[in-house]
Amino acid sequence: MxxxxxxxxxxxxxxxxxxxxxxxxxxxxxxxxxxxxxxxxxxxxxxxxxxxxxxxxxxxxxxxxxAPSWTAGLRLAAAFLVVWAVKRWRGGTALPTLMGALAYGLMAQWLG
Structure with a gap:
């Protein structure tokens, strides 16, 4: 595998x-x-x-x-929301992507 x-x-x-x-x-x-x-x-x-x-x-x-859990959905939703917000605020692709990855990582640490 x-x-x-x-x-x-x-x-x-x-x-x-x-x-x-x-x-x-x-x-x-x-x-x-x-x-x-x-x-x-x-x-x-x-x-x-x-x-x-x-x-x-x-x-x-x-x-x-x-089998998705509610924490997985919350992590994904938070990352997508951050990507969308930063894209509208600053534009571009690099910063929204990095901020979304950071949000996902922080949510993964916080929620487990």
Whole structure:
């Protein structure tokens, strides 16, 4: 079972790396396209949130897949609430993600 888990982690890491690398690699190959290509800009802007959503889905799968308890639901709700509030307050993706992870960790320590 442990080998399967390591394989899944390695494949997820490789997929995330390729999601970030391939659009940039393609953009470097096509230098004739103007820098104001809005479709490409929108796609590149969506990579960060997509990677964060994929990591979030993998992280909470154990909480949701097994018999969830009320403490697991409370931890997840607190983390999502913090991510939403910080996103509205400051914008961006890094700070809301970090603050949500901190909120989840603190709730896990507090609730057990």
């Amino acid at each position: 442990k080998d399967h888990l390591m394989l899944i982690v390695a494949l997820c890491g490789a997929g995330t790396f390729l999601l970030r690398l391939l659009p940039l690699w393609q953009a470097r190959r096509r230098r004739d396209v103007a820098a104001t290509d809005t479709l490409r800009q929108r796609r590149l802007a969506g990579i960060g949130p997509a990677a964060i959503a994929a990591l979030l889905a993998v992280s909470v799968w154990g909480e949701v897949g097994d």
